[in-house]
Amino acid sequence: LRDSIMQFQRTARRGLLEAKLEAKEKMTSEATPNILRQDLLALVGLKMVSKLNRRLLTGLTTGQLNVILNDFLAQIENLNETLMKELLLRDERLMEQDAMLTDIQDLAEFTKL
Numbered sequence: 299l300r301d302s303i304m305q306f307q308r309t310a311r312r313g314l315l316e317a318k319l320e321a322k323e324k325m326t327s328e329a330t331p332n333i334l335r336q337d338l339l340a341l342v343g344l345k346m347v348s349k350l351n352r353r354l355l356t357g358l359t360t361g362q363l364n365v366i367l368n369d370f371l372a373q374i375e376n377l378n379e380t381l382m383k384e385l386l387l388r389d390e391r392l393m394e395q396d397a398m399l400t401d402i403q404d405l406a407e408f409t410k411l
Contacts (some may be wrong), residue, residue, distance in 0.1 A: 299410050307402050314395060364399050 304378065339347065342362040353361065 303405050307406065310398060310402055314325050314398075317391075333370070333373065335369070338366065342366060 334347065334350065336346065339345070342358065342365050344354070344358075350366070358366075
């Protein structure tokens with residue numbers, strides 16, 4: 299019985315470590331969204347650019363600047379929503395992990411009796 303519990307503990311620890319590494323790999327592998335979307339640039343009449351600079355922005359009209367601003371604000375809102383969902387998911391997983399570790403500890407103490 300003691301050997302099976304120790305095996306269970308090792309398996310649980312290994313699973314938790316693998317899950318952590320897998321989550322970290324997933325987060326780094328997901329590409330950062332491209333801030334300057336090509337359809338937005340075409341909408342305001344700009345050619346393909348990788349960054350906005352002062353020289354480029356001073357040549358734009360107020361309407362074009364408002365379009366770019368509104369797009370950035372929408373992107374910020376979407377990213378904030380995604381962040382909130384991911385944080386809630388992380389908290390749920392941490393609570394599940396704590397529950398599993400408590401169960402493992404209880405089993406370990408039970409075997410000592």
